[in-house]
Every structure is written in C-alpha cells, then in structure tokens.
C-alpha cells in the first residue's frame with residue numbers, strides 16, 4: 201500500500217508491505233540509517249523515533265499505520281536536537297554510540313513535552329532506552345544540561 205509520510209519535514213510517498221516496520225522504511229527506503237535496529241523486538245529502544253510528537257519503537261511500529269504521520273529521526277536538524285547532540289558529546293553520554301540515536305530521540309520527545317524535567321522525570325523518560333556501555337549517568341546529565349541551556 202501507498203503511505204504518505206512527513207519525515208524530518210520532507211514529504212515522502214512510499215510503497216510499504218503489510219507488516220513492514222517503520223524502521224525498515226526509514227533505513228532501507230529513505231536511507232535514514234541513523235535509526236539503529238538492535239533487538240528488533242521492542243526491548244532495547246535503539247530504534248526510537250518521534251512520531252507525531254511521541255517517542256515510538258520504530259521496529260514495532262507498522263509503516264502502514266503511519267499514513268499521514270510526521271516522523272522525526274536523529275537526522276532531523278531541529279534546534280533542541282542539535283543542543284542534545286552537543287550535550288551528549290560534552291558529557292560523555294556514549295561509548296560505542298549504538299544506542300545514542302534512540303537515546304537522543306527519547307530525550308527530544310521529553311524536552312518537547314517537559315522543557316525543564318527533574319532527574320526522576322529524565323530517568324523515567326529514558327528508561328526504555330538500554331545502553332550496553334552503561335553510559336546512563338552521562339546520558340541523564342546530558343539531557344539535564346540540554347534542558348538548562350534551552351531555558
């Protein structure tokens with residue numbers, strides 16, 4: 201079926217298969233390979249993108265159900281995401297970096313709905329994003345710093 205998506209502000213009409221995940225469309229059809237797929241079954245958060253303002257697991261989201269939706273990925277050039285990228289770098293919020301795109305997108309959705317989150321709110325919002333390198337302290341610090349710099 202044909203699906204109309206707005207991705208990072210640009211319109212796309214893509215032919216998708218029934219059961220095809222959004223992550224596949226983003227990575228293989230639109231060449232937005234910043235979105236990473238690790239587990240592919242909804243447990244790690246590495247494939248997180250922002251769909252109509254909400255963080256979603258793109259490996260579990262059916263592309264066919266996204267007709268008319270707005271999707272943002274780690275390639276988006278928005279200001280808050282740029283600030284998050286800078287703070288993740290400054291605060292050592294990653295090691296291998298594989299989880300980082302998903303972490304950034306969860307953080308973006310958090311700061312858009314709650315511009316000045318407390319530490320508990322940050323930890324809760326990021327709890328679905330696993331980091332095998334254990335960079336959790338740096339991640340929480342980076343999100344907090346990006347929020348402060350937005351304020």
Ligand code: FES
Pocket residue numbers: 236237238239240241242243244245246247248257258259260
């Ligand atoms: S790849 Fe989607 S949750 Fe792990």
Ligand code: FES
Pocket residue numbers: 293294295296297298299300330331332333334335
């Ligand atoms: S930085 Fe390596 S998994 Fe998070």
